[in-house]
Amino acid sequence: MAFTTAARTGGPVPAPAPPSSRLPRSRTPYLLLLPGLVWLGLFFAVPVATLFSTSLQTRVPGGEIGEYTQTFRFANYLDTIGEYHVQFVRSFLYAGLATVLALLIAYPLAYYIAQRAGRWRNILLVLVVAPFYASFILRTIAWRQILGEEGPIVPVLRFLHLIPAGATVTASAVAVVAGLTYNFLPFMTLPLYASLERIDPRFIEAGGDLYANPFTTFRRVTLPLSMPGVVAGTLLTFIPAAGDYINATLLGRQPKTTMIGNVVESRFLRVVDYPTAATLSFLLMAAILVLVFGYVRRAGTEELV
Amino acid sequence: MAGALLSDHPTGDLRLDRLVKRFGAFVAVDDVSLTVPKGSFFALLGPSGCGKTTTLRMIAGLEEPTAGSIHLGTLDITSAKPYRRPVNTVFQNYALFPHLDVFENVAFGLRRRRISRVREQVMAALDLVEMTHLARRRPAQLSGGQQQRIALARALVNQPRVLLLDEPLGALDLKLRRQMQLELKRIQVEVGITFVHVTHDQEEAMTMADTVAVMNQGRIEQFGPPTELYGAPRTTFVANFLGQSNLVPGRRVSGGGSHLIPVDCNGQTVLLPDDRCMTSADQVLVGVRPEKVHLLPAGMNPPTGHNRLVGGRVADASFTGVSTQYLVAMPWGQDLTVFAQNVGRGGPVPVGAAVTLGWEPEHTFGLEGETGTPAGRDARVTARMR
Ligand SMILES: Nc1ncnc2c1ncn2[C@@H]1O[C@H](COP(=O)(O)OP(=O)(O)OP(=O)(O)O)[C@@H](O)[C@H]1O
Ligand SMILES: [Mg+2]
Numbered sequence: 001m002a003f004t005t006a007a008r009t010g011g012p013v014p015a016p017a018p019p020s021s022r023l024p025r026s027r028t029p030y031l032l033l034l035p036g037l038v039w040l041g042l043f044f045a046v047p048v049a050t051l052f053s054t055s056l057q058t059r060v061p062g063g064e065i066g067e068y069t070q071t072f073r074f075a076n077y078l079d080t081i082g083e084y085h086v087q088f089v090r091s092f093l094y095a096g097l098a099t100v101l102a103l104l105i106a107y108p109l110a111y112y113i114a115q116r117a118g119r120w121r122n123i124l125l126v127l128v129v130a131p132f133y134a135s136f137i138l139r140t141i142a143w144r145q146i147l148g149e150e151g152p153i154v155p156v157l158r159f160l161h162l163i164p165a166g167a168t169v170t171a172s173a174v175a176v177v178a179g180l181t182y183n184f185l186p187f188m189t190l191p192l193y194a195s196l197e198r199i200d201p202r203f204i205e206a207g208g209d210l211y212a213n214p215f216t217t218f219r220r221v222t223l224p225l226s227m228p229g230v231v232a233g234t235l236l237t238f239i240p241a242a243g244d245y246i247n248a249t250l251l252g253r254q255p256k257t258t259m260i261g262n263v264v265e266s267r268f269l270r271v272v273d274y275p276t277a278a279t280l281s282f283l284l285m286a287a288i289l290v291l292v293f294g295y296v297r298r299a300g301t302e303e304l305v
Numbered sequence: 306m307a308g309a310l311l312s313d314h315p316t317g318d319l320r321l322d323r324l325v326k327r328f329g330a331f332v333a334v335d336d337v338s339l340t341v342p343k344g345s346f347f348a349l350l351g352p353s354g355c356g357k358t359t360t361l362r363m364i365a366g367l368e369e370p371t372a373g374s375i376h377l378g379t380l381d382i383t384s385a386k387p388y389r390r391p392v393n394t395v396f397q398n399y400a401l402f403p404h405l406d407v408f409e410n411v412a413f414g415l416r417r418r419r420i421s422r423v424r425e426q427v428m429a430a431l432d433l434v435e436m437t438h439l440a441r442r443r444p445a446q447l448s449g450g451q452q453q454r455i456a457l458a459r460a461l462v463n464q465p466r467v468l469l470l471d472e473p474l475g476a477l478d479l480k481l482r483r484q485m486q487l488e489l490k491r492i493q494v495e496v497g498i499t500f501v502h503v504t505h506d507q508e509e510a511m512t513m514a515d516t517v518a519v520m521n522q523g524r525i526e527q528f529g530p531p532t533e534l535y536g537a538p539r540t541t542f543v544a545n546f547l548g549q550s551n552l553v554p555g556r557r558v559s560g561g562g563s564h565l566i567p568v569d570c571n572g573q574t575v576l577l578p579d580d581r582c583m584t585s586a587d588q589v590l591v592g593v594r595p596e597k598v599h600l601l602p603a604g605m606n607p608p609t610g611h612n613r614l615v616g617g618r619v620a621d622a623s624f625t626g627v628s629t630q631y632l633v634a635m636p637w638g639q640d641l642t643v644f645a646q647n648v649g650r651g652g653p654v655p656v657g658a659a660v661t662l663g664w665e666p667e668h669t670f671g672l673e674g675e676t677g678t679p680a681g682r683d684a685r686v687t688a689r690m691r
Contacts, residue, residue, distance in 0.1 A: 202400040205367050208387040209394045210414035210463070217388075220413070224404045 055278035066272040080279040091260040095241035098180035102188040102237050110192035128189050140250045143179050171253050179247035187236040195229025231299045317378025318343050319467050324373035326359050333359045335523035346493050346500045348510035351520030357503040361469050365394045393460035397471040399452045401444035407455050408440040414463040430462035450481050467499045507547050519543045537670050539583050544592050551641045552590045571637040575612040582671030590672040596644040597668040600660050607663025614662040619654055629653050
C-alpha cells in the first residue's frame with residue numbers, strides 16, 4: 001500500500017493516514033490502464049469511427065473521382081452485400097479451410113515438439129518461426145514456383161493421376177488455401193505448443209491408469225486440456241486469413257478466387273471507391289466479431305483461463 | 306476391449322520376481338523379489354531416490370521392466386498395458402484432471418469401462434472419503450487434503466485388485482498427515498483391497514502397514530511385519546533407517562550357553578541370541594535399540610544374565626517430555642544413545658555422571674559389518690530433511 005503511494009508520486013512519502021490511503025489505491029489500476037486506453041482510442045476507436053462515417057458517404061453528383069460527401073446512406077451496406085456476398089462467403093470458406101488444415105498440421109507438430117522432442121525442442125521451435133525471417137510476399141511468390149508447372153508438386157500429382165493431364169494447381173482455390181495454410185501455420189503452432197507444453201505428463205499417465213487407451217486419453221484428457229491453445233490458434237489463423245488478399249492476389253489471380261481483401265484493395269486503391277471499401281471493411285470486421293464471439297462461447301470460456 | 310485382464314478378476318497375491326529397471330547404465334531397481342499378500346497393507350519404505358516410484362510405476366504399467374516379471378495371482382501382467390491392468394494409482398501429486406469436476410474425475414475410470422450405475426458408485430466412493438458435498442467443485446478449488454481424498458476415491462471406485470499409493474501424504478502437514486494415515490488404514494480395512502503404499506517416512510510405514518519392505522539403492526534390504534523389522538533388523542541400513550540403533554563392533558569368542566553367542570566388545574563380553582545374529586563371520590556388529598537400554602550408576606550391576614557395558618559417561622541429556630535422550634560416551638570413543646522413560650523415579654542423570662549400561666540379551670541383534678558406522682544414518686537424515 002505504501003508502495004503504491006510512493007510509486008505514484010515518485011518519491012518517499014510518509015505513510016498516509018488510513019482515509020487518504022484509499023484514494024491512491026483505487027486510482028492506480030486506472031493510471032496503469034491509461035497508456036493502453038490512449039493507444040486504443042487513437043489507433044482503434046478514432047479510425048473505426050472514421051471508417052464508419054466514410055462507409056455512409058456517397059459520391060458528389062458531378063464531382064471528381066474520389067470526391068465523396070457525408071449523406072448517412074445506410075443503403076450502402078445493402079448494395080455492398082448484394083454485390084459482394086460471393087466474395088464474403090468465399091473469404092470465410094477459404095479462411096475456414098485454411099484454419100482446419102493448419103490445425104490438422106500444427107496439432108501433431110506442436111504435440112511432438114511439446115511432449116516428445118526433448119532437447120531438440122528449442123531448435124524445432126526456431127524452425128517453426130524461421131519462415132518469418134523471409135518476407136511474407138517472397139514466401140508467397142515462392143509458393144507460386146512450388147505449385148507451378150516446373151515445380152515438384154504438379155508432376156507428382158499428374159503421375160499419380162490425382163489431377164487430369166492438362167490441369168494446373170496455380171491460379172486456383174487449392175493454391176490460395178494452400179498459401180493461406182502455409183503462411184498462417186506458425187500462428188497456429190505456437191499457441192498450441194504453449195498449451196500442450198504445459199500439460200503435465202502425469203495427467204496422460206493417469207488417463208492410462210484409469211482404463212483409457214491412448215486414443216481415449218487423447219480425446220478425454222489431452223485435447224480438452226489443450227483447448228485454450230486450439231481456440232487461440234484458430235482465432236489467430238482465421239481472423240487474418242479471412243481478411244488476407246496477398247495469397248489470393250499472388251496464388252489465385254482469377255475472379256473465381258477473389259477474396260474480400262482483394263475487393264477492398266481494388267475498391268480503395270484502384271477504383272478510389274472509398275465508401276464501398278469502408279463498407280466492406282466494416283462488414284468484415286463485424287462478421288468476424290460475431291463469428292469469434294459465437295465460437296469462443298461454444299468452445300467454453302472457462303477453458304480459456 | 307479392456308477385456309481379458311479386467312474381466313476375469315484375477316485374485317491372489319501380487320508377486321514381483323527378480324524385477325530390474327535400468328535407465329541407461331543406471332540401475333534404479335535391482336533384482337527385486339517381493340510377495341504382497343492379497344488384501345494386505347504393504348509399505349515400501351526407503352530414502353529418496355532408492356527406486357520406490359520406479360517399482361510402483363512398473364506395477365502400474367507406466368514403466369517397462371528391463372528384466373523380471375510381475376504376477377497378480379496366476380496372471381502375468383509384466384507387459385500388459387496400464388489401461389488393461391486391474392491396478393490403480395494414487396499419484397505422488399494426485400494428478401487430478403483439472404478440466405473435470407470432482408464427480409467426473411471419480412467417474413472417469415467407470416465411464417471408460419462402460420460400467421453402469423456410475424452415479425451411485427461415484428457417490429458411494431465420495432461418501433467413503435467424506436467428500437460428497439464437494440462433488441461439483443474443480444480440483445483447483447480444493448485443499449491439499451481434499452485433493453488427496455478425491456485421488457483416493459478416483460482410484461478406489463474402480464475396485465482394483467491392487468491400489469498403488471505413491472507418497473500420497475507427502476504434501477500434507479503433520480497433523481493432517483496423522484489423521485489421513487488413520488483414515489487410509491480404516492478405508493483399507495473397509496474395502497479389503499491390497500494397498501501398496503510408498504513412503505520415506507518410517508513412522509508412517511510402521512503405523513499403517515501389515516508388511517514393510519525397506520528399500521535401499523534399488524534393492525530390498527528386508528521385509529516383514531514392522532515389529533519384526535524393528536526388533537530384528539538384518540542390515541545396518543534397516544537398523545538405522547527404522548528408528549535408531551546402537552551398533553557396537555565386536556568379535557565372537559568361544560563359550561556361551563544354549564543359543565547365546567558371547568561377543569567381545571572392546572574387552573567386555575555381551576551375549577547375543579544366535580537366532581538374532583545375521584552373520585556367521587567372527588566380526589559382529591552388536592545392536593540394541595536405545596529404549597531397551599537402562600542407565601545405571603557406575604558400580605551398580607544390572608540383574609544377572611543381563612548384558613552390561615561399563616565405563617560410560619553421560620555426554621548429553623535432552624529432555625523430550627515423555628522421555629529423556631542420553632548420549633553416553635564409551636571408553637572406546639563411541640557415543641551410544643539411551644532413551645529413558647520419565648517415570649518419576651528421581652531426577653534425570655546429570656551430564657558427566659559415570660554410568661553402566663544394561664539390557665536383556667533377547668533385545669540384542671547381531672549384524673554383519675566391522676565398524677559402528679551407521680550406514681543408514683545419512684540416508685535417513687536426507688529423507689527426513691525432504
Ligand atoms: N526416467 C528416468 N530416467 C533416468 N533416471 C531415472 C528416471 N526415473 C527415475 N530415475 C532415477 O532412478 C532412481 C530412482 O528413482 P525413483 O523415482 O524411483 O525414486 P524414489 O524412491 O521414488 O524417490 P523419492 O522418494 O524421491 O520419490 C533415481 O536415482 C532417479 O534419478
Ligand atoms: Mg518417488
